[in-house]
Amino acid sequence: MDTSPSERLDIEKVPEPMPEGDLHYDEVRDDEINIGSMTPATSSEGKTGSWVRKFEQTLVVYNLETRGIKRVEPHETAHTTWKGYAQAFLLWFSINLAANNITLGMLGPATYTLSFKDASLCAVLGAFVGCVPVAYIATFGPISGNRTLIFSRYIMGWWPSKLIVLLNLVVLLGYSLIDCVVAGQILSAVSPNGSMSVVVGIIIVAIITWLISTFGIQIFHSYERYAAVPQVIVISILYGVSASTFDLSVPSTGDPRTIIGNRLSFFSICLSAAITYAGAGADYFVYYSPDTSRIAIFTLCLLGLSTSFTFAFTIGIGLASGISSNGAYDAAYSTSQGALLVEGYASLNGFGKFCSVVIALGLIANLVPPTYSSGVDFQILGRIPERVPRIIWNSVGVVIYTVCALAGRDSLSEIFTNFLALMGYWVAIWFAILVEEHVLFRRKIGYDWKAWNQREKLPVGLAALLSFLVGWAGAIICMAQVWYIGPIAKLVGQYGVDMGNYVGFSWAALVYPPLRWLELRRFRR
Numbered sequence: 001m002d003t004s005p006s007e008r009l010d011i012e013k014v015p016e017p018m019p020e021g022d023l024h025y026d027e028v029r030d031d032e033i034n035i036g037s038m039t040p041a042t043s044s045e046g047k048t049g050s051w052v053r054k055f056e057q058t059l060v061v062y063n064l065e066t067r068g069i070k071r072v073e074p075h076e077t078a079h080t081t082w083k084g085y086a087q088a089f090l091l092w093f094s095i096n097l098a099a100n101n102i103t104l105g106m107l108g109p110a111t112y113t114l115s116f117k118d119a120s121l122c123a124v125l126g127a128f129v130g131c132v133p134v135a136y137i138a139t140f141g142p143i144s145g146n147r148t149l150i151f152s153r154y155i156m157g158w159w160p161s162k163l164i165v166l167l168n169l170v171v172l173l174g175y176s177l178i179d180c181v182v183a184g185q186i187l188s189a190v191s192p193n194g195s196m197s198v199v200v201g202i203i204i205v206a207i208i209t210w211l212i213s214t215f216g217i218q219i220f221h222s223y224e225r226y227a228a229v230p231q232v233i234v235i236s237i238l239y240g241v242s243a244s245t246f247d248l249s250v251p252s253t254g255d256p257r258t259i260i261g262n263r264l265s266f267f268s269i270c271l272s273a274a275i276t277y278a279g280a281g282a283d284y285f286v287y288y289s290p291d292t293s294r295i296a297i298f299t300l301c302l303l304g305l306s307t308s309f310t311f312a313f314t315i316g317i318g319l320a321s322g323i324s325s326n327g328a329y330d331a332a333y334s335t336s337q338g339a340l341l342v343e344g345y346a347s348l349n350g351f352g353k354f355c356s357v358v359i360a361l362g363l364i365a366n367l368v369p370p371t372y373s374s375g376v377d378f379q380i381l382g383r384i385p386e387r388v389p390r391i392i393w394n395s396v397g398v399v400i401y402t403v404c405a406l407a408g409r410d411s412l413s414e415i416f417t418n419f420l421a422l423m424g425y426w427v428a429i430w431f432a433i434l435v436e437e438h439v440l441f442r443r444k445i446g447y448d449w450k451a452w453n454q455r456e457k458l459p460v461g462l463a464a465l466l467s468f469l470v471g472w473a474g475a476i477i478c479m480a481q482v483w484y485i486g487p488i489a490k491l492v493g494q495y496g497v498d499m500g501n502y503v504g505f506s507w508a509a510l511v512y513p514p515l516r517w518l519e520l521r522r523f524r525r
Contacts, residue, residue, distance in 0.1 A: 021270055074145065088300040091304065097228050105312065106337050123266065124309070139282075148281055153452065163465075172371075180401060184198035185201070189356070230362065247324065252492065260493060261492040274309060275427045277369075278397070342446075459523075
């Protein structure tokens with residue numbers, strides 16, 4: 001149906017139902033689903049507010065997304081075709097086939113002194129366990145039409161859910177910080193004599209990410225659909241040219257208890273790298289039809305996540321395993337993890353540098369999702385933040401993580417080991433509460449998805465908040481970080497063992513059912 005720009009900007013126009021037929025989910029027109037969520041005009045908005053509304057209207061004219069946290073109604077979606085299902089796999093595969101996960105894999109041999117076999121098994125299995133919650137939560141996007149942390153209101157309640165939003169913002173922006181630093185390191189390493197500083201590389205990647213993430217879900221999905229192709233090619237080349245330098249004979253070092261502790265700690269950090277996507281898992285599937293197969297979405301998301309993590313982690317572990325026997329690798333790693341990745345292409349000379357640039361720019365695929373979701377999450381913090389357009393919050397998020405990346409560009413390994421594991425704790429605790437709420441208390445009564453913004457119809461959240469705090473208490477006494485080792489974690493090995501994810505999950509899961517039962521008896525919601 002052709003419409004003039006003036007017709008498409010009629011904010012009083014009622015969206016037309018989607019026509020029957022085999023439509024791809026991303027063919028839903030933004031003029032049909034997003035106009036009502038544009039920033040409302042107020043008499044006191046001033047020139048800035050007026051400019052923002054005009055900019056949003058321009059986005060609508062060009063079929064770009066202006067929707068924030070408003071629920072996507074069933075009539076605003078379209079039937080999910082095989083392309084939509086394939087996108088569920090391609091999205092996660094593109095996101096995680098990235099250099100940041102390669103550099104994370106390097107920590108197995110380089111930091112935890114594990115053998116290639118030990119590090120590979122811990123990384124692959126840890127990531128797989130962490131992928132399961134992400135794939136599970138992704139299935140709530142189509143059936144609810146709500147963003148992930150709007151859905152969290154049905155679990156944590158109105159006010160406690162804001163704590164989850166703040167923690168998720170730290171995760172999203174923290175991951176983006178890491179991506180920017182890795183990209184900056186790679187671009188600096190491939191420049192002639194290091195003529196491009198890490199600072200310039202960080203800024204370049206941040207600007208490109210802002211452009212893609214700001215202009216909506218269609219651009220985002222289109223980019224991710226093809227972003228994996230060059231990454232698969234250049235990482236396969238990296239496997240081919242560097243595999244001969246992998247040292248498969250070096251054993252894990254330390255006494256038996258220390259080795260066990262290091263294995264579990266590396267398993268935990270790889271689990272955390274995956275599970276932290278759970279806070280945004282449903283965000284990218286809200287435009288899918290409610291009748292989309294949950295089993296298919298879960299399976300495809302899980303496959304996309306686990307295969308990409310496996311591909312990236314294994315090459316990083318292989319490169320780091322050669323540090324002890326290869327002087328060039330040792331010198332490169334002493335400069336940065338990004339420099340070691342570039343050194344893996346050294347035998348290809350100029351073409352190797354080109355491949356390194358492709359890998360660096362591939363980090364944009366990993367940066368776009370957290371940047372997009374951070375713009376949504378900022379709006380969930382309250383009524384006033386909700387009125388600020390997502391594009392503004394996206395811009396704020398980019399500025400925050402770019403500045404932090406510039407400040408922390410020389411401490412990537414410390415950021416990895418301290419930040420990732422710590423952020424994984426709260427997600428594991430939150431997921432335990434979410435699963436029990438859904439399985440034990442919602443199986444019969446279900447959800448009123450239209451009540452997403454009605455505080456009086458959502459749970460009070462006291463049971464969830466208390467369970468969350470109990471889970472955190474368990475995580476604290478069992479965590480093992482550079483700056484703190486819990487009393488129980490100290491009992492295993494020379495460096496302790498990080499068990500925060502598992503104990504936090506278990507403690508929250510134990511206390512939530514009785515607390516929730518009492519809350520339902522008292523408040524009836």
